[in-house]
Amino acid sequence: MRTYLIEPQTIFVPYLRRVLSIAGFDVVATSQGVDGGDISAHDPAAIFVDVDYLERGGPTALCRIRDAARSARLIAFSESSDATFAATCVISGADAVFSKSDGEEKLLRALRQTVATT
Protein backbone atom coordinates (compact mmCIF):
# COMPACT_ATOMS: atom_id res chain seq x y z
CA MET A 1 0.00 0.00 0.00
CA ARG A 2 1.58 3.33 -1.13
CA THR A 3 2.09 5.28 2.08
CA TYR A 4 3.05 8.86 2.85
CA LEU A 5 4.71 9.31 6.27
CA ILE A 6 4.49 12.64 8.13
CA GLU A 7 6.83 12.70 11.13
CA PRO A 8 8.14 16.04 12.49
CA GLN A 9 10.60 14.25 14.80
CA THR A 10 13.24 12.88 12.44
CA ILE A 11 14.64 10.58 15.12
CA PHE A 12 11.58 8.30 14.78
CA VAL A 13 11.53 8.02 10.98
CA PRO A 14 13.81 4.96 10.52
CA TYR A 15 11.83 2.98 13.12
CA LEU A 16 8.44 3.93 11.70
CA ARG A 17 9.55 3.06 8.16
CA ARG A 18 10.61 -0.37 9.43
CA VAL A 19 7.37 -1.04 11.35
CA LEU A 20 5.20 0.18 8.47
CA SER A 21 7.13 -1.99 6.05
CA ILE A 22 6.67 -5.09 8.24
CA ALA A 23 2.92 -4.37 8.34
CA GLY A 24 2.69 -4.15 4.55
CA PHE A 25 2.87 -0.38 4.03
CA ASP A 26 5.23 0.84 1.31
CA VAL A 27 6.52 4.26 2.40
CA VAL A 28 6.93 6.25 -0.83
CA ALA A 29 7.62 9.64 0.75
CA THR A 30 8.31 11.21 4.14
CA SER A 31 7.78 14.75 5.31
CA GLN A 32 8.30 16.73 8.53
CA GLY A 33 5.13 18.76 8.06
CA VAL A 34 1.85 18.96 6.18
CA ASP A 35 2.34 19.95 2.55
CA GLY A 36 -0.98 19.45 0.76
CA GLY A 37 0.57 19.79 -2.72
CA ASP A 38 3.24 17.20 -2.02
CA ILE A 39 0.69 14.78 -0.57
CA SER A 40 -1.57 15.13 -3.63
CA ALA A 41 1.42 14.69 -5.97
CA HIS A 42 2.32 11.34 -4.38
CA ASP A 43 -1.31 10.15 -4.45
CA PRO A 44 -0.84 7.79 -1.49
CA ALA A 45 -3.32 5.06 -0.56
CA ALA A 46 -2.44 5.62 3.12
CA ILE A 47 -1.05 8.48 5.16
CA PHE A 48 0.58 7.83 8.52
CA VAL A 49 0.93 11.01 10.55
CA ASP A 50 2.49 11.72 13.95
CA VAL A 51 0.13 14.44 15.19
CA ASP A 52 2.32 15.50 18.13
CA TYR A 53 4.29 18.71 17.61
CA LEU A 54 2.72 19.51 14.25
CA GLU A 55 2.28 23.21 13.59
CA ARG A 56 -1.21 24.47 14.50
CA GLY A 57 -2.05 21.21 16.30
CA GLY A 58 -2.95 17.70 15.27
CA PRO A 59 -6.69 17.96 14.51
CA THR A 60 -6.20 21.05 12.29
CA ALA A 61 -3.42 19.23 10.45
CA LEU A 62 -5.65 16.20 9.96
CA CYS A 63 -8.33 18.39 8.32
CA ARG A 64 -5.72 19.78 5.91
CA ILE A 65 -4.41 16.31 5.09
CA ARG A 66 -7.95 15.03 4.51
CA ASP A 67 -8.55 17.92 2.09
CA ALA A 68 -5.38 16.97 0.19
CA ALA A 69 -6.13 13.25 0.01
CA ARG A 70 -9.84 12.52 0.19
CA SER A 71 -9.71 8.77 -0.45
CA ALA A 72 -6.49 7.83 1.40
CA ARG A 73 -6.58 5.87 4.66
CA LEU A 74 -5.50 8.41 7.26
CA ILE A 75 -3.77 6.96 10.32
CA ALA A 76 -2.90 9.24 13.24
CA PHE A 77 -0.25 8.47 15.82
CA SER A 78 0.04 10.33 19.14
CA GLU A 79 1.50 10.38 22.65
CA SER A 80 -2.04 10.90 23.89
CA SER A 81 -4.09 7.92 25.07
CA ASP A 82 -7.09 10.13 25.73
CA ALA A 83 -10.34 8.90 24.18
CA THR A 84 -11.64 12.45 23.63
CA PHE A 85 -8.48 13.36 21.71
CA ALA A 86 -8.83 10.20 19.61
CA ALA A 87 -12.48 11.10 18.89
CA THR A 88 -11.40 14.62 17.85
CA CYS A 89 -8.86 13.08 15.46
CA VAL A 90 -11.55 10.88 13.92
CA ILE A 91 -13.93 13.85 13.54
CA SER A 92 -11.05 15.72 11.87
CA GLY A 93 -10.64 12.98 9.27
CA ALA A 94 -8.54 10.16 10.77
CA ASP A 95 -9.60 6.59 9.99
CA ALA A 96 -7.54 5.16 12.86
CA VAL A 97 -5.71 6.58 15.88
CA PHE A 98 -2.79 4.84 17.63
CA SER A 99 -1.06 5.70 20.90
CA LYS A 100 2.71 5.78 21.36
CA SER A 101 2.16 4.21 24.77
CA ASP A 102 1.17 0.94 23.09
CA GLY A 103 3.88 -1.59 22.32
CA GLU A 104 5.17 -2.54 18.90
CA GLU A 105 3.12 -5.74 18.72
CA LYS A 106 -0.14 -3.90 19.31
CA LEU A 107 0.76 -1.30 16.68
CA LEU A 108 1.67 -3.99 14.15
CA ARG A 109 -1.57 -5.85 14.80
CA ALA A 110 -3.61 -2.68 14.32
CA LEU A 111 -1.70 -1.69 11.19
CA ARG A 112 -2.18 -5.13 9.63
CA GLN A 113 -5.88 -4.90 10.41
CA THR A 114 -5.98 -1.52 8.66
CA VAL A 115 -4.38 -3.03 5.56
CA ALA A 116 -6.75 -6.00 5.64
CA THR A 117 -9.87 -3.86 5.82
CA THR A 118 -8.84 -1.60 2.94
Next chain:
Amino acid sequence: MNGTLASLGRRHAVRLFIVEPHRLVVEALRHVYSMDPLFSVVGDAPAVDSEQIALLRPDVIVLDIDGLAVTIEEAIDACESASPQSRVCVLSAQHRSRTMQRALSAKAAAYVLKDTAPATIIEIIHAIVAGDYYADPRIAGAMLRRRSTRSTEASELSSREFEIVRLIADGLSNREIGNRLTLSEKTVKNHVSHILAKLKVTARSGIAVYAVRNGIVN
Protein backbone atom coordinates in the same frame (compact mmCIF):
# COMPACT_ATOMS: atom_id res chain seq x y z
CA MET B 1 34.61 -6.84 12.55
CA ASN B 2 38.15 -5.51 12.96
CA GLY B 3 37.68 -3.40 9.87
CA THR B 4 34.50 -1.92 11.34
CA LEU B 5 36.20 -1.12 14.61
CA ALA B 6 39.24 0.31 12.84
CA SER B 7 37.06 2.58 10.74
CA LEU B 8 35.47 3.86 13.92
CA GLY B 9 38.84 5.05 15.17
CA ARG B 10 39.32 5.31 18.91
CA ARG B 11 35.66 5.13 19.80
CA HIS B 12 34.59 2.97 22.69
CA ALA B 13 31.62 0.75 23.41
CA VAL B 14 28.79 2.78 24.91
CA ARG B 15 26.18 1.51 27.36
CA LEU B 16 22.96 3.48 27.21
CA PHE B 17 19.93 3.75 29.47
CA ILE B 18 16.70 5.29 28.11
CA VAL B 19 14.24 7.25 30.27
CA GLU B 20 11.11 7.57 28.17
CA PRO B 21 7.41 7.20 29.10
CA HIS B 22 6.12 6.05 25.70
CA ARG B 23 6.79 2.42 24.81
CA LEU B 24 6.93 2.99 21.05
CA VAL B 25 9.34 5.89 21.46
CA VAL B 26 11.62 3.57 23.46
CA GLU B 27 11.50 1.11 20.54
CA ALA B 28 12.26 3.93 18.10
CA LEU B 29 15.26 5.06 20.16
CA ARG B 30 16.52 1.49 20.50
CA HIS B 31 16.26 1.21 16.71
CA VAL B 32 18.37 4.36 16.20
CA TYR B 33 21.05 3.20 18.66
CA SER B 34 21.15 -0.27 17.07
CA MET B 35 22.58 1.43 13.96
CA ASP B 36 25.91 1.74 15.76
CA PRO B 37 27.56 -1.59 16.67
CA LEU B 38 29.34 0.08 19.59
CA PHE B 39 26.08 1.01 21.31
CA SER B 40 24.15 -1.26 23.62
CA VAL B 41 20.96 -0.24 25.38
CA VAL B 42 21.27 -1.81 28.84
CA GLY B 43 17.87 -0.73 30.13
CA ASP B 44 14.94 1.61 29.93
CA ALA B 45 12.29 3.03 32.25
CA PRO B 46 9.23 5.27 31.88
CA ALA B 47 10.65 7.67 34.54
CA VAL B 48 14.01 8.14 36.26
CA ASP B 49 14.53 4.82 38.02
CA SER B 50 17.39 5.52 40.45
CA GLU B 51 17.73 1.90 41.55
CA GLN B 52 18.13 0.52 38.04
CA ILE B 53 20.43 3.33 36.99
CA ALA B 54 22.61 2.87 40.09
CA LEU B 55 22.76 -0.86 39.41
CA LEU B 56 23.53 -0.62 35.69
CA ARG B 57 25.79 2.46 35.79
CA PRO B 58 25.37 3.28 32.08
CA ASP B 59 27.80 5.54 30.21
CA VAL B 60 24.92 7.67 28.95
CA ILE B 61 21.39 8.24 30.23
CA VAL B 62 19.09 9.42 27.43
CA LEU B 63 16.43 11.45 29.22
CA ASP B 64 13.26 12.52 27.36
CA ILE B 65 12.12 15.64 29.22
CA ASP B 66 8.80 16.07 27.37
CA GLY B 67 5.98 15.11 29.68
CA LEU B 68 8.14 14.63 32.77
CA ALA B 69 6.26 14.46 36.07
CA VAL B 70 9.16 16.27 37.79
CA THR B 71 11.20 19.34 36.81
CA ILE B 72 14.12 19.04 34.39
CA GLU B 73 16.50 19.87 37.25
CA GLU B 74 15.04 17.19 39.51
CA ALA B 75 15.23 14.54 36.78
CA ILE B 76 18.86 15.32 35.89
CA ASP B 77 19.80 15.52 39.56
CA ALA B 78 18.23 12.10 40.21
CA CYS B 79 20.22 10.60 37.32
CA GLU B 80 23.44 12.17 38.58
CA SER B 81 22.87 11.03 42.16
CA ALA B 82 22.14 7.46 41.04
CA SER B 83 25.17 7.22 38.77
CA PRO B 84 27.59 10.15 39.06
CA GLN B 85 29.88 8.99 36.25
CA SER B 86 27.01 8.69 33.72
CA ARG B 87 26.50 11.54 31.27
CA VAL B 88 22.96 12.78 30.73
CA CYS B 89 21.76 13.40 27.17
CA VAL B 90 18.51 15.36 27.26
CA LEU B 91 16.10 14.67 24.42
CA SER B 92 13.29 17.11 23.72
CA ALA B 93 10.92 18.49 21.11
CA GLN B 94 11.11 21.94 22.72
CA HIS B 95 12.90 24.52 20.56
CA ARG B 96 13.16 26.88 23.54
CA SER B 97 16.40 28.51 24.62
CA ARG B 98 15.19 28.74 28.22
CA THR B 99 14.56 24.97 28.36
CA MET B 100 17.97 24.24 26.86
CA GLN B 101 19.63 26.63 29.32
CA ARG B 102 17.88 24.92 32.24
CA ALA B 103 18.97 21.46 31.09
CA LEU B 104 22.59 22.44 30.53
CA SER B 105 22.73 24.44 33.78
CA ALA B 106 21.49 21.32 35.58
CA LYS B 107 24.62 19.56 34.22
CA ALA B 108 23.17 17.73 31.24
CA ALA B 109 25.98 16.97 28.79
CA ALA B 110 23.76 17.45 25.76
CA TYR B 111 20.46 18.98 24.67
CA VAL B 112 19.23 17.20 21.55
CA LEU B 113 16.05 17.94 19.63
CA LYS B 114 13.91 15.08 18.39
CA ASP B 115 14.04 16.44 14.85
CA THR B 116 17.80 15.79 14.76
CA ALA B 117 18.91 13.23 12.17
CA PRO B 118 19.63 9.77 13.67
CA ALA B 119 23.23 9.76 12.34
CA THR B 120 23.87 13.08 14.09
CA ILE B 121 22.45 11.73 17.35
CA ILE B 122 24.91 8.83 17.20
CA GLU B 123 27.79 11.31 16.70
CA ILE B 124 26.55 13.39 19.65
CA ILE B 125 26.50 10.34 21.94
CA HIS B 126 30.08 9.47 21.00
CA ALA B 127 31.12 13.08 21.54
CA ILE B 128 29.65 13.32 25.04
CA VAL B 129 31.16 9.96 26.02
CA ALA B 130 34.51 11.49 25.00
CA GLY B 131 33.85 14.37 27.41
CA ASP B 132 32.34 16.96 25.07
CA TYR B 133 29.12 18.91 25.48
CA TYR B 134 26.41 19.53 22.93
CA ALA B 135 23.84 22.30 22.59
CA ASP B 136 21.49 22.26 19.62
CA PRO B 137 23.08 24.74 17.16
CA ARG B 138 19.71 26.10 15.98
CA ILE B 139 18.71 27.16 19.49
CA ALA B 140 22.23 28.30 20.38
CA GLY B 141 22.36 30.30 17.13
CA ALA B 142 19.06 32.01 17.89
CA MET B 143 20.34 32.85 21.40
CA LEU B 144 23.52 34.40 19.99
CA ARG B 145 21.59 36.37 17.37
CA ARG B 146 19.32 37.75 20.09
CA ARG B 147 22.32 38.65 22.23
CA SER B 148 23.96 40.36 19.27
CA THR B 149 20.76 42.33 18.52
CA ARG B 150 20.52 43.30 22.16
CA SER B 151 24.10 44.57 22.28
CA THR B 152 23.53 46.74 19.20
CA GLU B 153 20.30 48.30 20.41
CA ALA B 154 21.03 48.22 24.11
CA SER B 155 24.43 49.83 23.62
CA GLU B 156 22.60 52.91 22.33
CA LEU B 157 20.74 53.26 25.64
CA SER B 158 22.22 55.54 28.27
CA SER B 159 22.58 54.15 31.80
CA ARG B 160 19.57 56.25 32.86
CA GLU B 161 17.49 54.86 29.96
CA PHE B 162 18.58 51.34 30.89
CA GLU B 163 17.33 51.92 34.40
CA ILE B 164 14.01 53.21 33.07
CA VAL B 165 13.66 50.12 30.83
CA ARG B 166 14.02 47.93 33.92
CA LEU B 167 11.41 49.93 35.84
CA ILE B 168 8.95 49.87 32.91
CA ALA B 169 9.35 46.09 32.77
CA ASP B 170 8.60 46.01 36.49
CA GLY B 171 5.27 47.68 35.69
CA LEU B 172 5.91 51.20 37.06
CA SER B 173 4.12 54.23 35.59
CA ASN B 174 6.01 57.37 34.48
CA ARG B 175 5.03 59.10 37.73
CA GLU B 176 6.27 56.17 39.85
CA ILE B 177 9.52 56.03 37.86
CA GLY B 178 9.93 59.80 38.38
CA ASN B 179 9.45 59.39 42.12
CA ARG B 180 11.91 56.49 42.23
CA LEU B 181 14.63 58.35 40.25
CA THR B 182 13.83 61.84 41.51
CA LEU B 183 12.88 63.07 38.04
CA SER B 184 9.85 64.97 36.83
CA GLU B 185 7.15 62.98 35.05
CA LYS B 186 7.84 65.04 31.90
CA THR B 187 11.53 64.11 31.95
CA VAL B 188 10.63 60.44 32.30
CA LYS B 189 8.23 60.81 29.36
CA ASN B 190 11.07 62.24 27.23
CA HIS B 191 13.33 59.34 28.20
CA VAL B 192 10.59 56.86 27.27
CA SER B 193 10.23 58.48 23.82
CA HIS B 194 13.99 58.11 23.24
CA ILE B 195 13.91 54.48 24.42
CA LEU B 196 11.01 53.66 22.07
CA ALA B 197 12.98 55.10 19.14
CA LYS B 198 16.22 53.33 20.04
CA LEU B 199 14.59 49.95 20.58
CA LYS B 200 12.42 50.41 17.46
CA VAL B 201 9.21 49.58 19.33
CA THR B 202 6.00 51.59 19.29
CA ALA B 203 4.47 50.95 22.70
CA ARG B 204 5.48 50.79 26.33
CA SER B 205 4.60 47.10 26.39
CA GLY B 206 7.20 46.60 23.65
CA ILE B 207 9.88 47.94 26.00
CA ALA B 208 8.82 45.46 28.68
CA VAL B 209 8.82 42.56 26.23
CA TYR B 210 12.27 43.61 24.96
CA ALA B 211 13.59 43.75 28.52
CA VAL B 212 12.31 40.27 29.38
CA ARG B 213 13.37 38.67 26.08
CA ASN B 214 16.86 40.08 26.33
CA GLY B 215 17.46 39.26 29.96
CA ILE B 216 17.53 42.89 31.16
CA VAL B 217 15.01 41.75 33.76
CA ASN B 218 14.01 38.23 34.79
